[in-house]
Amino acid sequence: MENIGSFIDMIFVTAKAWILALLGQFLPVWIVVLASIVISGVAILCLGPVIMMYLTLLERKVIGRIQNRYGPNRVGIWGLLQPIADGIKMFTKEDIVPANADKLIHLLAPIMTVVPALMIFVVVPFGRQMTAADLNIGFLYFIAVSSITILPIFMASWSSRNKYSLLGGMRTAAQLISYEVPMTLAAVPAIMMSQSLSTNTIVLTQAGSFGLNWFIFTPWGIVGFIVFFLCATAECNRPPFDLPEAESELVAGFHTEYSGMKFALFYMAEYMNAFTLCGIAATLFLGGWQGPFLPSWVWFFGKTLALICIMIWFRGTFPRFRVDHLMAFAWKFLLPLTLVNILLTALWQFTSASAAWLFSIMILAAMLYMLVKLNRVFVPEKRNYVLAD
Amino acid sequence: MIFGAGVFKGMMVTLKNFLTSYYRDRDNGGIFTVQYPEEREKLAENYRNLPFLVYDGAPDQIRCVACGICERECPPKCIHIEMATDAAGKPARKPAVFDIDYSLCMNCGICEEVCPFDSIYMDHTFEITSQAGPRSLIRGKEALARSNDYFRKIRPAMAAAVDQKRKTAEDKKKAAATPPPPQEIK
Amino acid sequence: MPNIIETKKLDGSDILEINFGPQHPSTHGVFRMIVQTEGEKIRGLRPIFGYLHRNHEQIAENLPYAAIMPYTDRLDYVNALANNFGYALTVEKLASLEVPERAEYLRVIMAELARIVNHITVIGFMLNDLGAFFTPLLYAFRERERILDLFEEVTGSRLMNNYFRFGGVKRDLTALHLATIHQIVAKFPAFLEEFETLLSKNEILCMRCQNVGVLSPETATNAGITGPVLRASGVNYDIRKVDGYSIYHRFDFKIPLGKKGDVYDRYYVRILEIRESLKILEQALAKIPQGEILNKKTVPFIKMPRNFKPPVGEAYGRVESPKGELGFYVVSDGTPQPWRYHVRAPSLINLTVLEEMCLGQKIADAIIILGSIDIVLGETDR
Numbered sequence: 001m002e003n004i005g006s007f008i009d010m011i012f013v014t015a016k017a018w019i020l021a022l023l024g025q026f027l028p029v030w031i032v033v034l035a036s037i038v039i040s041g042v043a044i045l046c047l048g049p050v051i052m053m054y055l056t057l058l059e060r061k062v063i064g065r066i067q068n069r070y071g072p073n074r075v076g077i078w079g080l081l082q083p084i085a086d087g088i089k090m091f092t093k094e095d096i097v098p099a100n101a102d103k104l105i106h107l108l109a110p111i112m113t114v115v116p117a118l119m120i121f122v123v124v125p126f127g128r129q130m131t132a133a134d135l136n137i138g139f140l141y142f143i144a145v146s147s148i149t150i151l152p153i154f155m156a157s158w159s160s161r162n163k164y165s166l167l168g169g170m171r172t173a174a175q176l177i178s179y180e181v182p183m184t185l186a187a188v189p190a191i192m193m194s195q196s197l198s199t200n201t202i203v204l205t206q207a208g209s210f211g212l213n214w215f216i217f218t219p220w221g222i223v224g225f226i227v228f229f230l231c232a233t234a235e236c237n238r239p240p241f242d243l244p245e246a247e248s249e250l251v252a253g254f255h256t257e258y259s260g261m262k263f264a265l266f267y268m269a270e271y272m273n274a275f276t277l278c279g280i281a282a283t284l285f286l287g288g289w290q291g292p293f294l295p296s297w298v299w300f301f302g303k304t305l306a307l308i309c310i311m312i313w314f315r316g317t318f319p320r321f322r323v324d325h326l327m328a329f330a331w332k333f334l335l336p337l338t339l340v341n342i343l344l345t346a347l348w349q350f351t352s353a354s355a356a357w358l359f360s361i362m363i364l365a366a367m368l369y370m371l372v373k374l375n376r377v378f379v380p381e382k383r384n385y386v387l388a389d
Numbered sequence: 390m391i392f393g394a395g396v397f398k399g400m401m402v403t404l405k406n407f408l409t410s411y412y413r414d415r416d417n418g419g420i421f422t423v424q425y426p427e428e429r430e431k432l433a434e435n436y437r438n439l440p441f442l443v444y445d446g447a448p449d450q451i452r453c454v455a456c457g458i459c460e461r462e463c464p465p466k467c468i469h470i471e472m473a474t475d476a477a478g479k480p481a482r483k484p485a486v487f488d489i490d491y492s493l494c495m496n497c498g499i500c501e502e503v504c505p506f507d508s509i510y511m512d513h514t515f516e517i518t519s520q521a522g523p524r525s526l527i528r529g530k531e532a533l534a535r536s537n538d539y540f541r542k543i544r545p546a547m548a549a550a551v552d553q554k555r556k557t558a559e560d561k562k563k564a565a566a567t568p569p570p571p572q573e574i575k
Numbered sequence: 576m577p578n579i580i581e582t583k584k585l586d587g588s589d590i591l592e593i594n595f596g597p598q599h600p601s602t603h604g605v606f607r608m609i610v611q612t613e614g615e616k617i618r619g620l621r622p623i624f625g626y627l628h629r630n631h632e633q634i635a636e637n638l639p640y641a642a643i644m645p646y647t648d649r650l651d652y653v654n655a656l657a658n659n660f661g662y663a664l665t666v667e668k669l670a671s672l673e674v675p676e677r678a679e680y681l682r683v684i685m686a687e688l689a690r691i692v693n694h695i696t697v698i699g700f701m702l703n704d705l706g707a708f709f710t711p712l713l714y715a716f717r718e719r720e721r722i723l724d725l726f727e728e729v730t731g732s733r734l735m736n737n738y739f740r741f742g743g744v745k746r747d748l749t750a751l752h753l754a755t756i757h758q759i760v761a762k763f764p765a766f767l768e769e770f771e772t773l774l775s776k777n778e779i780l781c782m783r784c785q786n787v788g789v790l791s792p793e794t795a796t797n798a799g800i801t802g803p804v805l806r807a808s809g810v811n812y813d814i815r816k817v818d819g820y821s822i823y824h825r826f827d828f829k830i831p832l833g834k835k836g837d838v839y840d841r842y843y844v845r846i847l848e849i850r851e852s853l854k855i856l857e858q859a860l861a862k863i864p865q866g867e868i869l870n871k872k873t874v875p876f877i878k879m880p881r882n883f884k885p886p887v888g889e890a891y892g893r894v895e896s897p898k899g900e901l902g903f904y905v906v907s908d909g910t911p912q913p914w915r916y917h918v919r920a921p922s923l924i925n926l927t928v929l930e931e932m933c934l935g936q937k938i939a940d941a942i943i944i945l946g947s948i949d950i951v952l953g954e955t956d957r
Contacts (some may be wrong), residue, residue: 063709063710068421090804167593274521297480313403317400320706320707321782322780322940377777381781383834386832395778399776403710433727496732499641511731555658
């Protein structure tokens with residue numbers, strides 16, 4: 001039983017090792033190293049688009065159910081072939097470039113937007129020993145690469161020569177830069193506690209008994225996780241933070257002038273970003289692939305998918321923020337909260353557990369109260385309505 | 390009121406609807422869409438769409454006598470009637486041409502209301518698209534003719550009433566032998 | 576038309592002119608706004624309409640009175656019954672026709688159901704403009720469907736009802752229909768409760784809607800605004816109370832009034848109005864008498880619409896349509912066709928304050944302010 005468990009747990013790792021051993025018997029070492037890189041690379045390159053395709057289906061299904069209707073259910077059983085049909089449609093669609101567009105940048109933008117989205121996959125720990133490259137600065141790498149996403153989006157908006165696109169691009173630049181700050185700061189506690197920037201080490205720190213010593217089970221972990229998750233939602237332009245593509249105002253925002261496969265690439269990047277950001281959130285606070293009984297990669301994908309479902313749930317429920325509220329939310333609410341959270345984490349190190357819980361909750365409550373008081377704009381007014389004759 | 394409670398409650402509503410969509414029926418928060426070509430909603434009897442002409446016996450024996458009232462009263466003027474003439478050149482109280490432009494018809498049901506001979510009624514068919522262009526939507530007399538049985542099928546109550554009315558009128562006619570003079574209404 | 580691609584200087588800052596519409600997801604039809612923005616802030620707004628102009632009034636002047644009825648359906652296609660009501664009322668005034676008791680009740684029941692349909696649709700679309708991705712809209716449509724099914728059974732059509740006749744209505748409601756309406760009325764508060772929990776107290780919605788697009792009562796009355804938009808500004812003016820037309824004076828209902836006159840008030844006043852409509856429906860269902868549904872004098876005109884010739888004169892009839900005061904002005908010269916026919920469309924007149932409300936707000940606000948005015952282009956452009 002134990003053996004089968006660990007076999008399934010390590011199935012991908014073993015498979016790769018077996019292939020490499022096979023190659024090693026009759027090929028020089030450098031080719032084997034190259035093959036190792038290629039195998040991981042190909043796995044990620046295949047995984048990314050497939051995840052994206054089925055996330056679109058999942059999203060449409062879940063939103064459909066939220067709205068009391070079936071989602072796509074025509075192509076294949078339960079609509080399982082729908083993403084493939086969409087793909088074929090996207091590939092065969094005419095590619096329209098506006099006459100006044102900056103053609104080169106217009107072409108480059110969708111390509112450039114996919115690259116960082118794929119690059120983040122490198123440091124995501126999918127399971128035990130299943131990180132493509134276990135960089136010791138993994139988290140720093142993630143922050144650096146994910147912030148590139150702004151650039152292609154802005155390129156797309158600028159090169160389209162469309163005012164909706166331009167406004168969308170401006171909003172993107174402001175939004176993504178703002179939300180990067182609280183997102184990074186929200187992750188700092190996790191890094192402080194694991195004393196490492198390597199994503200794999202962060203996961204290993206959360207092992208404990210039954211692999212349940214997750215950071216989210218601490219007060220600073222909860223706050224950090226919520227802030228990180230909200231910022232992640234904002235980072236991948238998902239509702240309620242989807243201002244760059246605000247459908248009801250800006251038609252489609254930065255990708256208004258894109259069609260066919262170029263448009264699909266933006267979508268692909270968006271969904272892959274959503275996946276990796278949820279994966280990183282799971283890694284930092286939900287114990288990554290840690291968890292009892294089930295194989296490690298099942299835990300990882302389960303947690304990530306659960307987070308993605310919450311994102312979809314957000315989309316099915318909330319109206320969109322307005323630009324100024326969005327910025328105020330990042331700078332006046334999330335940022336102070338994360339700073340206090342870092343302080344809390346530092347204090348957590350020195351005090352005993354139960355006293356620390358009480359203490360943290362008190363500080364957090366006081367902080368939240370203060371922030372809400374300071375940000376009157378977030379608090380709904382109470383209204384009474386006259387019923388006249 | 391705790392900050393964030395409104396957001397949370399809203400999420401609970403969507404979650405509830407997500408869950409009920411799996412096990413509740415249509416009227417109680419279940420899925421309310423109909424899978425159209427396979428499933429169809431039952432059309433209400435009074436549902437009106439496009440007009441058709443009723444015949445009693447053979448398809449060429451339509452009730453219409455080409456009086457032209459519907460043609461005159463049709464608000465978008467989508468009906469075109471020409472009266473047939475018999476061998477002697479006298480009007481035959483039968484339409485030679487009875488065209489309805491379905492692309493123009495606005496489904497108001499006024500033709501049905503004004504017809505004194507119970508011959509034109511609103512159909513339940515709505516799938517009339519064709520790729521042959523708008524001209525193909527101009528339906529002639531033959532294309533418009535439907536049997537009384539069809540009328541009984543789609544609108545049982547109304548057809549029964551009409552049949553009853555026609556039967557009493559027939560009986561009266563037989564009894565009186567001469568038709569009553571047309572009513573003058575002011 | 577100035578070149579809209581150009582950016583120009585106005586009081587020292589760069590102004591960007593953006594064209595919203597006529598093809599835009601949130602202009603509720605073919606409506607166009609030329610918006611001058613400074614960053615995200617609106618500095619000027621010019622509404623342009625007329626893209627859906629169909630010559631409604633001129634067509635009507637060439638048709639017999641009865642044949643205009645189906646055309647009035649096409650004015651405000653979200654609630655055709657209110658238009659029918661207004662037109663029927665006007666012609667009845669012109670021809671001094673009485674309406675039988677039961678027909679009056681049927682009219683009120685149907686018109687109030689149409690009001691509910693209109694209000695939930697508007698709220699749904701407004702929330703959709705806010706970015707709540709179709710969820711509130713589809714919940715609203717779910718409930719609307721029940722009412723539309725009833726309309727289909729009674730009037731023959733879901734939207735283009737063509738139900739009212741001069742001096743009555745086209746078809747009677749059977750006991751079964753009344754039971755269905757009872758059921759709808761009984762179930763509706765639960766739905767409203769759910770709908771309100773979904774978003775009414777939502778912080779994001781409140782942030783977006785409160786103190787946005789404020790319309791002062793003075794501006795509103797000066798501009799001739801009517802309907803929920805006026806009442807959200809706190810002016811107590813409802814034609815159902817003021818005129819007490821039909822049999823509205825017999826029912827006990829209240830007029831919900833807002834205080835600020837912002838988008839949130841306009842949203843919430845509509846929800847409260849639905850509740851009041853439900854009250855009217857309950858009373859009407861309890862009291863509905865048996866009897867004729869059509870005035871005996873007009874029965875022959877159903878078969879002979881051209882014989883209907885109102886005496887020479889003019890009449891202005893108005894009803895409280897869900898969008899505001901819907902008025903019809905008809906002048907008769909004794910022929911089967913009206914000599915002059917004019918519609919006072921609330922959508923069009925309520926639209927005149929759009930710029931006033933939008934100035935100084937953000938682009939995103941302009942969309943929801945437009946959504947909260949509740950325009951239907953069929954009525955605005957005619």
